[in-house]
Amino acid sequence: MPAQLAAAVRARVLIPLRFGDGYSVTAEAITFHGLADGAEHVALRLGDPAPGTVPLVRMHSECLTGDIFGSARCDCGPQLREAVERIADAGGVLLYLRQEGRGIGLYNKLDAYALQDQGLDTYQANSALGLPEDARDYTAAAQMLGALGFDGIDLLTNNPDKSGQLENLGITVRRRVPTAVHATGDNLRYLRAKAEHTGHTIALDALAS
Structure with a gap:
């Protein structure tokens, strides 16, 4: 990564985490x-x-609706819970990125939900609002990894764009480790769209309706 893009650690503090299931x-x-x-x-x-x-x-x-309020319209909350335990077991880091709604913001995400209720999928809804299907840029994430001294990682994700962007930013992704499939009756269309439209590694046979 170019020197002008280098970031530095600002502060460190220990936080005890506790999840609703007792973990x-x-x-x-x-x-x-x-x-x-x-x-x-x-x-x-x-x-x-x-x-x-x-x-x-x-x-x-970041997903306020899923991470905090437990919305079943996405798989974000269960993915966060899964990731914390898997990373704690293996050793590593979770980067919590302030990119609500794949980078479009909370209000726009809720507007997109309303369009999804009319039959559009998650990507079509963003486009109908005149917004990118996925506005996320992972430059800051690569900077954070660099500041922590991580130049090679295993990446816990189903999203090939994440590993592709990191590789282009100088972070070696040794392998991509898929998350579990966190399907509910309310998020099946959302998960199918991610698998079919953007190549997420989600086993479609696990998404039977």
């Missing part, structure tokens, strides 16, 4: 100076990679 773990929350987009992204360092192993990383885009 708990302590994370080191890390903030940064110099992120390209100026947003307040945070890294949660979890576990301790064994010597010689590659850290497991998830880039998780």
Whole structure:
């Protein structure tokens, strides 16, 4: 990554995490100076990679409805819960990125939900609003990994665009590790759209309606 894009660690603090199902773990929350987009992204360092192993990383885009309110219209909340435990077991970091609605913001995301209720899929709804299907740029995530000294990682994701962007930004993705399929009756169309439209590695045979 070019020197002008380098970021630096700003502060570190330990935070005990507790989830609704009783799972708990302590994370080191890390903030940064110099992120390209100026947003307040945070890294949660979890576990301790064994010597010689590659850290497991998830880039998780903020989802207020799913992460906080438990919305079943997406799989974001269950993916976040899964990622924290898997990273704590393997050793690595979760990058919590302030990219609500694949980068379009909360209000626009809710507007897109209304269009989905009329029959559009998640990508069609964004386009109908005159917005990008996916507006996320992972430059800041690559900066965060660089500031933490991670130049090679295993990436916990179903999204090939995430690994592609990181590779282009100088982060070696040794392998892409898929998440579990968190299907509900309310998010099947959403998951199918991700698999069929943008090549997410979601097993469609697990999404029987």
